[in-house]
Amino acid sequence: MPKYLVNDDGSLGERNDVALAGLIHKMGWRGTTSTMLNFGEKDGAKAYLIGEPGKGLKYMFHMMNEARIGVGMGAVVLGYAGYLQALEYAKGRRQGRPVDSKDPAQKPVPLIEHADIKRMLLAQKAYVEGGLSLCMFAASLVDEKRTTSDEAAASEADLLLDVMTPMVKAWPSQYCLEANNLAIQVHGGYGYTREYQVEQLYRDNRLNPIHEGTNGIQGLDLLGRKVMMQNGAGFDLLVARIKASIEEGQANSTVQPYAAQLAAALAKAIDTTQVLRQTLHGGQAAKALANATIYLDLMGQLVVAWLWLQQALAAERGLRSGETQDEAFYRGKLAACQYFFHYELPKVYQHADLLTSLDTTCLEAEEAWF
Numbered sequence: 001m002p003k004y005l006v007n008d009d010g011s012l013g014e015r016n017d018v019a020l021a022g023l024i025h026k027m028g029w030r031g032t033t034s035t036m037l038n039f040g041e042k043d044g045a046k047a048y049l050i051g052e053p054g055k056g057l058k059y060m061f062h063m064m065n066e067a068r069i070g071v072g073m074g075a076v077v078l079g080y081a082g083y084l085q086a087l088e089y090a091k092g093r094r095q096g097r098p099v100d101s102k103d104p105a106q107k108p109v110p111l112i113e114h115a116d117i118k119r120m121l122l123a124q125k126a127y128v129e130g131g132l133s134l135c136m137f138a139a140s141l142v143d144e145k146r147t148t149s150d151e152a153a154a155s156e157a158d159l160l161l162d163v164m165t166p167m168v169k170a171w172p173s174q175y176c177l178e179a180n181n182l183a184i185q186v187h188g189g190y191g192y193t194r195e196y197q198v199e200q201l202y203r204d205n206r207l208n209p210i211h212e213g214t215n216g217i218q219g220l221d222l223l224g225r226k227v228m229m230q231n232g233a234g235f236d237l238l239v240a241r242i243k244a245s246i247e248e249g250q251a252n253s254t255v256q257p258y259a260a261q262l263a264a265a266l267a268k269a270i271d272t273t274q275v276l277r278q279t280l281h282g283g284q285a286a287k288a289l290a291n292a293t294i295y296l297d298l299m300g301q302l303v304v305a306w307l308w309l310q311q312a313l314a315a316e317r318g319l320r321s322g323e324t325q326d327e328a329f330y331r332g333k334l335a336a337c338q339y340f341f342h343y344e345l346p347k348v349y350q351h352a353d354l355l356t357s358l359d360t361t362c363l364e365a366e367e368a369w370f
Contacts, residue, residue, distance in 0.1 A: 001016065001018065001039075001045060001046070001047035001048075002016055002048075003015065003016060003018065004016060005046060016045055016046055017039065017040050017041060017042050017043050017044055017045040017046075018037055018038070018039055018045050019037065019038045019041055020035055020036075020037060020038075021035070021036040021037060021038045022035070022036050023035055023036075024036060026207070027203050027206055027207070028200070028202075028203030028204035028205070028206055028207055029203075029204050029207050064212060064213070065161075065162075065165050066142065067212050068165050068166075068168065068169035068212050068213065068218075069135060069138045069139065069142070069165065069168050069169070070212075071169050071173060071208050071211045071212045072131065072134065072135045072138070072168040072169050072170075072171070072172040072173065072208075073132075073135040073139075073172070074208060074211075075131065075172040075173040075176040075177065075205055075208040076128055076131040076132050076135055076172045076176050078176065078180060078201050078204055078205040078208075079124070079127060079128040079131065079172070079175075079176025079177065079179035079180055079201075079205065080128040080129075080132065080176075080179075081197075081201055082124070082179055082180040082183035082184075082197075082198050082201045082202070082205075083121070083124035083125060083128050083179055083183060085183060085187075085196070085197060085198055085201075086120070086121065086124060086182070086183035086186040086187065086198065087112075087121060089111070089186060089187055089190075089196075090110065090111040090112040090117050090121060090186055091110055091111075091112050092110065093110065093111045094107065094108040094109060094110055094111075095108050095109075095111055095188075096108055096109065096111075096114060097109060098113070098114075111186065117186060120182040120185060120186050121182075121186065122335060122336060122339040123178075123179070123182055123339065123343070124179040124182050124183060125332070125336045125339075126308070126336045126337075126339045126340040126343075126344065127172075127175040127176055127178060127179040128176055128179050129311070129333075129336060130175075130304040130307060130308055130336075130340060131171065131172035131175060131176050131304070133304070133307040133308070133310075133311060134164075134167065134168055134171060134172065134303065134304055134307055135168055135172065137164070137307065138161060138164050138165065138168045141157045141158075141160055141161040141164065142157075142161065144157040145157040145158045145161065156237060159230070159233060159234045159237060160234060160237050160238060160241070162226055162229070162234055163222070163226045163227060163234035163235060163237070163238055164238070164303070165226075166218035166219070166221045166222035166226060166296060167218075167222065167296065167299055167300045167303055169212060169213065169215075169218055170209070170215040170218040170219070170296055170300065171296075171297075171300035171301075171303075171304060172208070173205075173208035173209045173211070173215065174209055174215060174297075174300075175300075176205060176208075177202070177205045177206060177208065177209065180198065180201050180202040180205050181202060183198045183201070183202075184198050184199060184202060215293060215296065216292070216293050218296055219292035219293035219294075219295060219296035220289055220292045222292070222295065222296050222299065223276060223288070223289060223292040223295045223296070224280070224285070224289055224292065227273060227277075227299075228277060228280065232273075232277065235273060238303070239266065239270065241306075242262070242266055242302075242303075242306045243263075243266070245259075245262075245306055245309055245310055245313075246259045246262055246263045246266070246309070247259075248313060249262070249309050249312075249313060252313060252316055254312075254316055254334070255309065255312050255313055255316060257341075258305075258308075258309050258312060258337060258338075258341050259309060261305075261341050261345060262302075262305055262306060262309055262341075262345070265302055265305065265345055265348045265349070266302065268348055268349060268352045269298060269299065269302050269348065269352065271352070271356070272295070272298065272351075272352045272355050272356050273295075275355070275356045275358075276288050276295065276355060279358060286363060287358055287360060287363065288358070290358075290359070290360060290362055290363040291354060291355055291359060291362065294351050294354055294355055295351070295355055297347070297351060298347075298348050298351040298352060298355070301344055301345060301347055301348050301351075302345075302348055304340065304344075305340060305341060305344070305345045308336070308337040308340045308341070309337070311333050311336075311337060312333065312334055312337040314333075315329075315330040315331075315333035315334050315337075316330075316334075318330040319331075
Protein backbone atom coordinates (compact mmCIF):
# COMPACT_ATOMS: atom_id res chain seq x y z
CA MET A 1 0.00 0.00 0.00
CA PRO A 2 1.94 3.04 -1.22
CA LYS A 3 1.82 6.47 0.38
CA TYR A 4 1.20 8.00 -3.07
CA LEU A 5 -0.60 6.37 -5.96
CA VAL A 6 1.28 6.01 -9.24
CA ASN A 7 -0.28 7.06 -12.55
CA ASP A 8 -0.20 4.87 -15.65
CA ASP A 9 2.63 6.96 -17.11
CA GLY A 10 4.79 6.39 -13.99
CA SER A 11 4.28 9.85 -12.49
CA LEU A 12 3.17 10.36 -8.91
CA GLY A 13 -0.56 10.74 -8.48
CA GLU A 14 -2.70 11.69 -5.53
CA ARG A 15 -1.96 10.65 -1.98
CA ASN A 16 -3.43 7.32 -0.96
CA ASP A 17 -6.31 7.33 1.54
CA VAL A 18 -4.19 6.42 4.57
CA ALA A 19 -4.26 8.68 7.62
CA LEU A 20 -2.12 8.82 10.75
CA ALA A 21 -4.51 8.23 13.64
CA GLY A 22 -1.98 8.65 16.42
CA LEU A 23 1.19 7.47 18.09
CA ILE A 24 1.40 4.36 20.27
CA HIS A 25 2.61 5.18 23.76
CA LYS A 26 4.82 2.25 24.64
CA MET A 27 6.46 0.85 27.76
CA GLY A 28 9.87 1.02 26.08
CA TRP A 29 11.48 1.39 22.66
CA ARG A 30 10.24 4.96 22.56
CA GLY A 31 12.98 5.97 20.18
CA THR A 32 11.34 3.81 17.50
CA THR A 33 8.02 5.37 16.52
CA SER A 34 4.95 3.15 16.30
CA THR A 35 1.74 4.50 14.84
CA MET A 36 -1.92 3.71 14.36
CA LEU A 37 -3.13 4.07 10.76
CA ASN A 38 -6.65 4.47 9.42
CA PHE A 39 -7.39 3.22 5.91
CA GLY A 40 -10.12 4.36 3.55
CA GLU A 41 -11.72 7.17 5.55
CA LYS A 42 -12.47 9.18 2.39
CA ASP A 43 -12.48 7.63 -1.07
CA GLY A 44 -10.98 4.27 -0.14
CA ALA A 45 -7.37 3.20 0.18
CA LYS A 46 -5.71 1.24 -2.61
CA ALA A 47 -3.28 -1.63 -2.13
CA TYR A 48 -1.65 -4.10 -4.48
CA LEU A 49 -1.01 -7.81 -4.14
CA ILE A 50 2.66 -8.80 -4.22
CA GLY A 51 3.27 -12.35 -5.40
CA GLU A 52 0.72 -15.12 -5.77
CA PRO A 53 -2.58 -15.25 -3.85
CA GLY A 54 -2.62 -17.51 -0.82
CA LYS A 55 1.15 -17.51 -0.31
CA GLY A 56 1.45 -14.48 1.95
CA LEU A 57 2.55 -16.49 5.00
CA LYS A 58 5.35 -18.13 3.01
CA TYR A 59 6.53 -14.74 1.74
CA MET A 60 6.35 -13.30 5.23
CA PHE A 61 8.68 -15.96 6.62
CA HIS A 62 11.13 -15.28 3.80
CA MET A 63 11.24 -11.68 4.95
CA MET A 64 10.96 -12.25 8.69
CA ASN A 65 13.51 -14.94 9.47
CA GLU A 66 16.49 -12.62 9.24
CA ALA A 67 14.55 -9.97 11.17
CA ARG A 68 14.08 -12.53 13.94
CA ILE A 69 17.84 -12.90 14.21
CA GLY A 70 17.93 -9.12 14.56
CA VAL A 71 15.43 -9.30 17.44
CA GLY A 72 17.61 -11.82 19.21
CA MET A 73 20.68 -9.65 18.73
CA GLY A 74 18.79 -6.57 19.94
CA ALA A 75 17.83 -8.45 23.09
CA VAL A 76 21.45 -9.47 23.60
CA VAL A 77 22.88 -5.95 23.36
CA LEU A 78 20.29 -4.56 25.78
CA GLY A 79 21.03 -7.39 28.20
CA TYR A 80 24.76 -6.91 27.76
CA ALA A 81 24.55 -3.18 28.44
CA GLY A 82 22.66 -3.86 31.66
CA TYR A 83 25.20 -6.48 32.71
CA LEU A 84 28.15 -4.12 32.21
CA GLN A 85 26.43 -1.39 34.22
CA ALA A 86 25.56 -3.83 37.02
CA LEU A 87 29.15 -5.05 37.04
CA GLU A 88 30.51 -1.53 37.35
CA TYR A 89 28.04 -0.69 40.12
CA ALA A 90 28.85 -3.88 42.04
CA LYS A 91 32.56 -3.11 41.95
CA GLY A 92 32.14 0.44 43.23
CA ARG A 93 29.28 0.22 45.72
CA ARG A 94 30.29 -0.79 49.25
CA GLN A 95 27.56 -2.41 51.30
CA GLY A 96 27.48 -5.09 54.00
CA ARG A 97 30.20 -7.30 55.41
CA PRO A 98 31.16 -10.93 54.81
CA VAL A 99 28.75 -13.38 56.47
CA ASP A 100 31.60 -14.86 58.53
CA SER A 101 32.81 -11.48 59.78
CA LYS A 102 30.45 -9.15 61.61
CA ASP A 103 33.04 -6.81 63.13
CA PRO A 104 31.41 -3.35 63.06
CA ALA A 105 34.86 -1.77 62.86
CA GLN A 106 35.48 -3.46 59.53
CA LYS A 107 34.67 -1.39 56.46
CA PRO A 108 31.79 -2.52 54.24
CA VAL A 109 32.96 -4.56 51.25
CA PRO A 110 32.10 -3.95 47.59
CA LEU A 111 28.88 -5.65 46.52
CA ILE A 112 30.79 -7.93 44.16
CA GLU A 113 32.37 -9.72 47.12
CA HIS A 114 28.99 -11.16 48.18
CA ALA A 115 28.14 -14.63 46.82
CA ASP A 116 24.59 -13.71 45.80
CA ILE A 117 25.81 -10.72 43.80
CA LYS A 118 28.32 -12.98 42.06
CA ARG A 119 25.44 -15.36 41.32
CA MET A 120 23.46 -12.60 39.64
CA LEU A 121 26.48 -11.35 37.69
CA LEU A 122 27.40 -14.87 36.56
CA ALA A 123 23.82 -15.44 35.43
CA GLN A 124 23.88 -12.22 33.41
CA LYS A 125 27.26 -13.09 31.89
CA ALA A 126 26.07 -16.61 31.00
CA TYR A 127 22.87 -15.25 29.41
CA VAL A 128 24.30 -12.34 27.44
CA GLU A 129 27.50 -13.98 26.25
CA GLY A 130 25.64 -17.21 25.51
CA GLY A 131 23.01 -15.23 23.61
CA LEU A 132 25.68 -13.34 21.70
CA SER A 133 27.29 -16.64 20.68
CA LEU A 134 23.89 -17.93 19.53
CA CYS A 135 23.21 -14.87 17.38
CA MET A 136 26.69 -14.81 15.90
CA PHE A 137 26.40 -18.48 14.97
CA ALA A 138 23.13 -17.76 13.16
CA ALA A 139 24.69 -14.77 11.40
CA SER A 140 27.56 -16.97 10.25
CA LEU A 141 25.03 -19.37 8.72
CA VAL A 142 23.44 -16.45 6.83
CA ASP A 143 26.86 -15.49 5.49
CA GLU A 144 27.74 -19.06 4.59
CA LYS A 145 24.61 -19.75 2.59
CA ARG A 146 25.04 -16.45 0.69
CA THR A 147 28.74 -16.66 -0.07
CA THR A 148 29.76 -20.30 -0.42
CA SER A 149 30.19 -21.75 -3.90
CA ASP A 150 29.44 -25.22 -2.55
CA GLU A 151 25.74 -25.89 -3.15
CA ALA A 152 25.63 -28.69 -0.59
CA ALA A 153 27.19 -26.46 2.08
CA ALA A 154 24.75 -23.64 1.24
CA SER A 155 21.81 -26.03 1.52
CA GLU A 156 23.10 -27.34 4.84
CA ALA A 157 23.56 -23.83 6.23
CA ASP A 158 20.06 -22.86 5.11
CA LEU A 159 18.50 -25.94 6.70
CA LEU A 160 20.35 -25.48 9.96
CA LEU A 161 19.42 -21.79 10.03
CA ASP A 162 15.76 -22.72 9.64
CA VAL A 163 15.93 -24.85 12.77
CA MET A 164 17.97 -22.30 14.71
CA THR A 165 15.90 -19.19 13.93
CA PRO A 166 13.06 -19.70 16.47
CA MET A 167 15.65 -20.24 19.22
CA VAL A 168 17.74 -17.26 18.09
CA LYS A 169 14.71 -15.02 18.36
CA ALA A 170 13.21 -16.43 21.54
CA TRP A 171 16.05 -17.51 23.83
CA PRO A 172 17.85 -14.14 24.04
CA SER A 173 14.56 -12.26 24.30
CA GLN A 174 13.67 -14.35 27.35
CA TYR A 175 16.99 -14.74 29.09
CA CYS A 176 18.64 -11.42 28.23
CA LEU A 177 15.49 -9.76 29.56
CA GLU A 178 16.10 -11.75 32.74
CA ALA A 179 19.65 -10.36 32.68
CA ASN A 180 18.16 -6.85 32.70
CA ASN A 181 15.94 -7.87 35.60
CA LEU A 182 18.98 -9.06 37.54
CA ALA A 183 20.88 -5.86 36.67
CA ILE A 184 18.13 -3.88 38.40
CA GLN A 185 18.37 -6.21 41.40
CA VAL A 186 22.14 -5.68 41.69
CA HIS A 187 21.53 -1.93 41.83
CA GLY A 188 19.00 -2.40 44.63
CA GLY A 189 16.51 0.46 45.05
CA TYR A 190 18.53 2.65 42.73
CA GLY A 191 17.81 0.22 39.92
CA TYR A 192 14.20 1.38 39.76
CA THR A 193 15.12 5.05 39.42
CA ARG A 194 15.91 6.98 36.28
CA GLU A 195 19.22 8.08 37.72
CA TYR A 196 20.49 4.74 36.44
CA GLN A 197 19.88 3.38 32.95
CA VAL A 198 19.10 -0.22 33.86
CA GLU A 199 15.38 0.46 34.30
CA GLN A 200 15.16 1.83 30.75
CA LEU A 201 17.09 -1.14 29.35
CA TYR A 202 14.56 -3.48 30.96
CA ARG A 203 11.63 -1.52 29.53
CA ASP A 204 13.17 -1.52 26.07
CA ASN A 205 13.97 -5.24 26.15
CA ARG A 206 10.49 -6.23 27.30
CA LEU A 207 9.23 -5.81 23.74
CA ASN A 208 11.49 -8.52 22.33
CA PRO A 209 9.60 -11.59 23.62
CA ILE A 210 6.64 -10.18 21.63
CA HIS A 211 8.49 -8.66 18.67
CA GLU A 212 8.44 -10.42 15.25
CA GLY A 213 6.26 -13.27 16.48
CA THR A 214 5.72 -14.00 20.17
CA ASN A 215 7.86 -16.63 21.83
CA GLY A 216 4.81 -18.87 21.89
CA ILE A 217 4.63 -18.65 18.10
CA GLN A 218 8.34 -19.48 17.91
CA GLY A 219 7.67 -22.62 19.94
CA LEU A 220 4.95 -23.73 17.53
CA ASP A 221 7.22 -22.94 14.59
CA LEU A 222 10.14 -24.92 16.03
CA LEU A 223 8.22 -28.01 17.11
CA GLY A 224 5.41 -28.00 14.57
CA ARG A 225 7.48 -27.16 11.49
CA LYS A 226 11.23 -26.82 11.81
CA VAL A 227 12.22 -30.03 13.61
CA MET A 228 9.68 -32.02 11.61
CA MET A 229 10.40 -30.79 8.08
CA GLN A 230 12.23 -33.05 5.65
CA ASN A 231 11.70 -35.94 8.05
CA GLY A 232 13.73 -34.19 10.75
CA ALA A 233 16.79 -33.48 8.56
CA GLY A 234 17.46 -30.07 10.13
CA PHE A 235 17.18 -31.44 13.65
CA ASP A 236 19.54 -34.30 12.78
CA LEU A 237 22.03 -31.82 11.36
CA LEU A 238 22.00 -29.82 14.59
CA VAL A 239 22.45 -33.01 16.62
CA ALA A 240 25.47 -33.95 14.50
CA ARG A 241 27.09 -30.55 15.14
CA ILE A 242 26.54 -30.88 18.90
CA LYS A 243 27.93 -34.42 18.94
CA ALA A 244 31.09 -33.24 17.18
CA SER A 245 31.71 -30.67 19.94
CA ILE A 246 30.99 -33.27 22.62
CA GLU A 247 33.60 -35.56 21.09
CA GLU A 248 36.14 -32.74 21.13
CA GLY A 249 35.26 -31.86 24.71
CA GLN A 250 35.68 -35.43 25.91
CA ALA A 251 39.37 -35.24 25.02
CA ASN A 252 39.92 -32.23 27.31
CA SER A 253 40.24 -33.02 31.03
CA THR A 254 38.93 -29.62 32.16
CA VAL A 255 35.95 -29.56 29.82
CA GLN A 256 35.18 -33.30 29.85
CA PRO A 257 32.58 -33.10 32.68
CA TYR A 258 30.62 -30.53 30.68
CA ALA A 259 30.85 -32.67 27.55
CA ALA A 260 29.41 -35.60 29.50
CA GLN A 261 26.57 -33.46 30.85
CA LEU A 262 25.77 -32.16 27.39
CA ALA A 263 25.79 -35.68 25.93
CA ALA A 264 23.22 -36.81 28.50
CA ALA A 265 21.04 -33.74 27.93
CA LEU A 266 21.25 -34.23 24.16
CA ALA A 267 20.09 -37.84 24.50
CA LYS A 268 17.14 -36.62 26.56
CA ALA A 269 16.26 -34.00 23.93
CA ILE A 270 16.44 -36.60 21.13
CA ASP A 271 14.11 -38.96 23.01
CA THR A 272 11.70 -36.11 23.78
CA THR A 273 11.63 -35.00 20.15
CA GLN A 274 10.91 -38.57 19.03
CA VAL A 275 7.93 -38.86 21.39
CA LEU A 276 6.50 -35.56 20.16
CA ARG A 277 7.15 -36.50 16.51
CA GLN A 278 5.25 -39.77 16.94
CA THR A 279 2.40 -37.93 18.63
CA LEU A 280 2.18 -35.43 15.76
CA HIS A 281 2.34 -38.15 13.12
CA GLY A 282 -0.33 -40.01 15.05
CA GLY A 283 -2.81 -37.22 14.37
CA GLN A 284 -2.71 -35.66 17.86
CA ALA A 285 -1.34 -32.27 16.91
CA ALA A 286 -3.08 -30.37 19.72
CA LYS A 287 -1.64 -32.71 22.32
CA ALA A 288 1.85 -32.67 20.85
CA LEU A 289 1.96 -28.87 20.53
CA ALA A 290 0.24 -27.97 23.81
CA ASN A 291 3.61 -27.36 25.46
CA ALA A 292 5.57 -26.20 22.41
CA THR A 293 6.97 -23.22 24.32
CA ILE A 294 8.46 -25.60 26.88
CA TYR A 295 10.09 -27.51 24.02
CA LEU A 296 11.49 -24.25 22.67
CA ASP A 297 13.06 -23.51 26.05
CA LEU A 298 14.47 -27.03 26.30
CA MET A 299 16.13 -26.74 22.90
CA GLY A 300 17.36 -23.22 23.61
CA GLN A 301 19.05 -24.32 26.84
CA LEU A 302 20.61 -27.28 25.04
CA VAL A 303 21.96 -25.22 22.14
CA VAL A 304 23.34 -22.44 24.34
CA ALA A 305 25.03 -25.09 26.53
CA TRP A 306 26.63 -26.43 23.34
CA LEU A 307 27.90 -22.96 22.46
CA TRP A 308 29.24 -22.51 25.99
CA LEU A 309 31.09 -25.80 25.63
CA GLN A 310 32.71 -24.42 22.49
CA GLN A 311 33.66 -21.22 24.32
CA ALA A 312 35.12 -23.26 27.17
CA LEU A 313 37.25 -25.22 24.71
CA ALA A 314 38.50 -21.96 23.20
CA ALA A 315 39.24 -20.58 26.69
CA GLU A 316 41.21 -23.72 27.52
CA ARG A 317 43.29 -23.27 24.38
CA GLY A 318 43.89 -19.67 25.35
CA LEU A 319 45.08 -20.60 28.84
CA ARG A 320 47.43 -23.22 27.42
CA SER A 321 48.92 -20.61 25.09
CA GLY A 322 50.47 -18.88 28.10
CA GLU A 323 49.18 -15.38 27.26
CA THR A 324 48.86 -14.19 30.85
CA GLN A 325 47.34 -10.82 29.95
CA ASP A 326 44.14 -12.63 28.89
CA GLU A 327 44.04 -15.12 31.76
CA ALA A 328 41.20 -13.40 33.65
CA PHE A 329 39.14 -13.23 30.44
CA TYR A 330 39.54 -16.95 29.82
CA ARG A 331 38.86 -17.90 33.42
CA GLY A 332 35.73 -15.74 33.32
CA LYS A 333 34.56 -17.73 30.31
CA LEU A 334 35.15 -21.01 32.15
CA ALA A 335 33.27 -19.70 35.22
CA ALA A 336 30.28 -18.65 33.11
CA CYS A 337 30.31 -22.05 31.38
CA GLN A 338 30.34 -23.77 34.76
CA TYR A 339 27.45 -21.61 35.93
CA PHE A 340 25.41 -22.47 32.84
CA PHE A 341 25.98 -26.20 33.15
CA HIS A 342 25.27 -26.24 36.91
CA TYR A 343 22.32 -23.85 37.04
CA GLU A 344 20.68 -23.80 33.59
CA LEU A 345 21.26 -27.03 31.69
CA PRO A 346 19.50 -29.19 34.34
CA LYS A 347 16.23 -27.48 33.33
CA VAL A 348 16.31 -29.70 30.23
CA TYR A 349 15.37 -32.72 32.33
CA GLN A 350 12.37 -31.07 34.00
CA HIS A 351 11.14 -29.86 30.61
CA ALA A 352 11.70 -33.28 29.03
CA ASP A 353 9.73 -35.08 31.73
CA LEU A 354 6.78 -32.73 31.24
CA LEU A 355 6.89 -33.00 27.45
CA THR A 356 7.20 -36.78 27.24
CA SER A 357 4.28 -37.18 29.65
CA LEU A 358 2.18 -35.32 27.04
CA ASP A 359 0.69 -33.28 29.86
CA THR A 360 -2.66 -31.71 28.93
CA THR A 361 -3.14 -29.36 31.89
CA CYS A 362 -3.07 -26.22 29.73
CA LEU A 363 -4.81 -27.82 26.76
CA GLU A 364 -7.81 -28.94 28.81
CA ALA A 365 -8.24 -25.89 31.04
CA GLU A 366 -11.65 -24.36 30.33
CA GLU A 367 -12.47 -20.69 30.07
CA ALA A 368 -14.84 -20.71 33.03
CA TRP A 369 -12.10 -21.98 35.34
CA PHE A 370 -10.14 -18.79 35.11
